[in-house]
Amino acid sequence: MYFDTAGGPVFRPPSEANSFILRVTQGCSHNACCFCAMYRGVNFRVRPLAEVLSQIEAAKPYAGHIRRIFLADGNALVLATEKLLEILQVLRQTFPRLQRVSCYAGPKDMLKKTPEELVALRDAGLKLVYYGLESGDDLVLSAINKGVSAAQAIEAGQRIVASGIKLSVMVIAGLGGQAYSGRHALYTAQAVNAIQPQMLSALTLMLYRGSPLAEQFEQGKFVALSPAAIMAELYQMLSAVDLPADRYCLFRSTHSSNYVGLAGTLPKDKDRLLRELQAAEVQLRGLRDWDPYNNVE
């Protein structure tokens, strides 16, 4: 559901397809990751409270149907905690059937919130945060210009989990290219082990024309992984993911960027998922004609 006149592209996670998308910002406050073209050309701004409230007002006639709300755009936690709390309060008052409010969040803004602030946000209705960890490797994080070290990226995720807000972590296979594939797999798994998110999604790197990473690829400075090598990297990553036996982590690799769809829970389904990755790797080995720009044109 979407009620807005702000303009510009609107992105939301696939699992928010039936949610009311409430834009509290436009664009991404970081907007510097070299692989990302989502909000390029969009001047970031925090929407004034009056604009947000008018969007909520426009959705009022549908209040009986709205159970989930996604706070867009790229990083809603950039808002001051007081403003977020005020918005969450209005949402609770306006939508009596509301079950969950969620948002994307970037590590720098997650780290700016104190543990007490995060608990207050949870109590006010923020139930789920989608976090693009991307990698747990310092070299990859630096190469993609994520703006944080691996230690900071891990701490950001841990803070959300500790607050009681559910955390959905996204990682990107192939993000380190051939140069960093092995360490990207290993350190990303170690970051996941340290964070212990409730959800883990593995996407595959897609090159977006005009992005700095695509330019590096075109200049021969970034060597992209083949589909089979992506499977091998994911296999290595998942092999090293080691969550406690009583943990229930929903694992998905079903994004349109993925060559093969994988779904299960960790650690329960790990062996089955590894077998499926192995079979996919064998199957894709013969694929000679592949395009790292796949799916985006």
Ligand code: SF4
């Ligand atoms: S933080 Fe997310 S939306 Fe912003 S530039 Fe990086 S990947 Fe893109």
